[in-house]
Amino acid sequence: xxxxxxxxxxxxxxxxxxxxxxxxxxxxxxxxxxxxxxxxxxxxxxxxxxxxxxxxxxxxxxxxxxxxxxxxxxxxxxxxxxxxxxxxxxxxxxxxxxxxxxxxxxxxxxxxxx
Amino acid sequence: xxxxxxxxxxxxxxxxxxxxxxxxxxxxxxxxxxxxxxxxxxxxxxxxxxxxxxxxxxxxxxxxxxxxxxxxxxxxxxxxxxxxxxxxxxxxxxxxxxxxxxxxxxxxxxx
Numbered sequence: 001x002x003x004x005x006x007x008x009x010x011x012x013x014x015x016x017x018x019x020x021x022x023x024x025x026x027x028x029x030x031x032x033x034x035x036x037x038x039x040x041x042x043x044x045x046x047x048x049x050x051x052x053x054x055x056x057x058x059x060x061x062x063x064x065x066x067x068x069x070x071x072x073x074x075x076x077x078x079x080x081x082x083x084x085x086x087x088x089x090x091x092x093x094x095x096x097x098x099x100x101x102x103x104x105x106x107x108x109x110x111x112x113x114x
Numbered sequence: 115x116x117x118x119x120x121x122x123x124x125x126x127x128x129x130x131x132x133x134x135x136x137x138x139x140x141x142x143x144x145x146x147x148x149x150x151x152x153x154x155x156x157x158x159x160x161x162x163x164x165x166x167x168x169x170x171x172x173x174x175x176x177x178x179x180x181x182x183x184x185x186x187x188x189x190x191x192x193x194x195x196x197x198x199x200x201x202x203x204x205x206x207x208x209x210x211x212x213x214x215x216x217x218x219x220x221x222x223x224x225x
Contacts, residue, residue, distance in 0.1 A: 004156070033213070035215070042215060042216070042217045042218065043202065043215035043218075045212050045213065045214065045215075048212075056212050058212065088154065090156060090157070092156075092157075100145075101162065102147075102159040102162065103147075103149075103157070103159060103213070104159070105149075105156035105157040105158070106156050107155055107156045108154075108155070108156055110154075
C-alpha cells in the first residue's frame with residue numbers, strides 16, 4: 001500500500017511570498033498531522049486534522065494554516081514567509097490520531113526562504 | 115517547548131556494540147513512542163510503550179519506561195551501520211492530545 005506522499009519535495013521562496021504544501025495520507029487513514037523541523041527548534045507540532053476538522057494546534061502564528069479534504073488529503077499554507085520559516089515540513093498520517101498509535105511520515109517538503 | 119529531552123545528544127559506537135539513549139519528560143503521559151530518522155528524511159516508527167508498561171522488545175530494540183522517574187530508554191543491541199540515524203522520543207501528555215518530540219540523539223555506527 002502506498003505511503004504518505006508530500007509535494008513538492010523541495011521549494012525555494014522569497015520573503016513575503018506564500019506557500020502551499022500538500023500531503024496525501026495512507027489510504028484509510030483519517031488523521032493527518034503536520035510538523036516543522038529545524039536544526040534549532042527540532043520537531044515542532046503545527047496542527048492535526050481528523051475527518052476534515054482541526055483537532056489540535058501548536059503554538060505557531062496565524063500565518064500557518066491548514067485544511068483537510070473529504071478524501072483525507074491535507075494542505076498547509078504559510079503566508080507572508082519569513083526567513084525563519086525555512087525548514088523541513090513533515091506530514092504524518094495515522095488511523096485514529098497522533099497520540100493513539102503509530103504515525104506514518106512522508107519524506108517531507110524542504111522549504112527554503114530567501 | 116519540548117516535552118521530551120534525549121540524552122546524549124550524540125553517540126558514536128563501533129559496529130556490533132550496543133547503543134543506549136535516554137528520554138526524560140516533564141508531565142504525566144499516556145504513551146511514549148520512539149522514532150528513527152535517517153538524514154533529512156521522514157521519521158519511521160520503532161516502538162510504542164504505554165504508561166502501564168515497563169518494558170517492550172522489538173527485534174534488536176528494547177525500550178523501558180519508568181513513569182516514577184519520567185524517563186525512558188532505548189537500547190539497540192548488536193548495532194549495524196544501517197542503524198546510523200537520529201532517534202527521537204515522542205510523548206503525549208495525559209491532558210493534551212498533542213504528540214511532542216524531543217530534540218533527538220544522533221547515533222553514528224562505525225564499521
